Amino acid sequence: MSYQFSLAFLTVFDATPSEAIQIAAETGYSHVGLRLLPSGSEGLFPLMTNDHVFKETLAALQDTGVQVADIEIVRLGEQFQVSDTLAFLERGARLGAKNVLVAGDDPDEGRLTASFAAFCEAAQSFGLTADLEFMPWTQVPDIEKANRIVNNANQNNGGVLIDALHYHRAQMTVDDVATIAPKHIHYVQFCDALATYDNSTDGLIHIARQARLDPGEGEIDLVSLFRAIPQHAMLSIEVPNFEKAKLLTPKERAAQAIAGMKNVMALANSSC
Template structure:
């Protein structure tokens, strides 16, 4: 059975968050658990915002456990041209991952592809592994790391057990990859899956970043063939984490209880 996780990405202070000010952590945790999820994805922007309101990471980790939840993913570090900034971001994510006991740290790559960015990612993965987690590299069609093959190359360079590919339905269906590319990805190279939908498959000239960060919809409410996607993963033996990540200002405005309830109901149509 796949573990189901809710990743609300609730603050706009970082790149692309769909919410407003970070919601109260207790309200969020209670809402996520009441909906049926056993895990929640957190991002460093929100954790920092909560810390500014007196909720230290250690306290948040205790509150999360008390709510019957686990943090399954921590967002996120960025491998950029700035080596110092890259390492500092990875260090902070590794620290948060250790505090919350999260198994995965999500990373993206904005540096041009090549040996230097591969080595930078491998160093980040080493920091995260030392903290007890795995670096999950996300391919995004609006970044230099745009395909499954790109992500697999970084994972192989970082080494088995230290890194895996994060497969997000949005980036798969809106990007250049094909079903054959997905089929060629071994289950053991997948870190975890992010699950969501969109009202349309976007064409050339669309603002992919804006659409990705603000206009996702619940699974089944858009045009992605999510049943076929699930079946493709099941065929390769994938039985890992599925994290529902629906970046939507409209849905976030409903409040955490309704947002989480809708996410659970939509996702259970595909994963049980």
């Protein structure tokens, strides 16, 4: 089986979109992930506000043949209005994106499910999936809740996004992964981390956003996770590491990350 690799936005957070695309092409990734909307309060990203950057990005995609896998990030809070995401979806469709990363922040599960369903419908009209990522510090902390929301929303393009770090921190297992319908797993984010960690919200967020390790460099059982996911799933390599960024170029980090993932896959295949 030939898997496809996507270079996640956070792995080369210090590269421009066009630079990330070129790096992906040069280091063995067929796809990239791009951020258009913020994860926090940092404001819109250039792909939403700067037409020159957008045109440069389109040109880089055409020149390299690299494709856009996922775009980030839609947050479903208490005041969520699907109309606020239409410009984002339109830009994502123009980029040829396939998937949208969605985070759940609304404590009212019924309303969160309704918001997710409404967003799925909007995303579907642009040819995009909506992939709900569970994160331990959000209102969707684990696979059980993510799966329930996606199933209750009952949308053809809905999905559950597994991030290896959150999978580990939420103490998930391959049995939990098996509860997700394979059709709901469009892509999976891989990285590594140490088994001991600060489990406060600040500690979890710190590692997630700036101190991850390359696949195979830490202590998460990535081999079992890799075996548990469907073969059609895109492999997104998401390894933000601010300390490494002081020492290595974005291209060097991208190359190391995909090499680590390929080693994990080789271990999974050799020990079957």
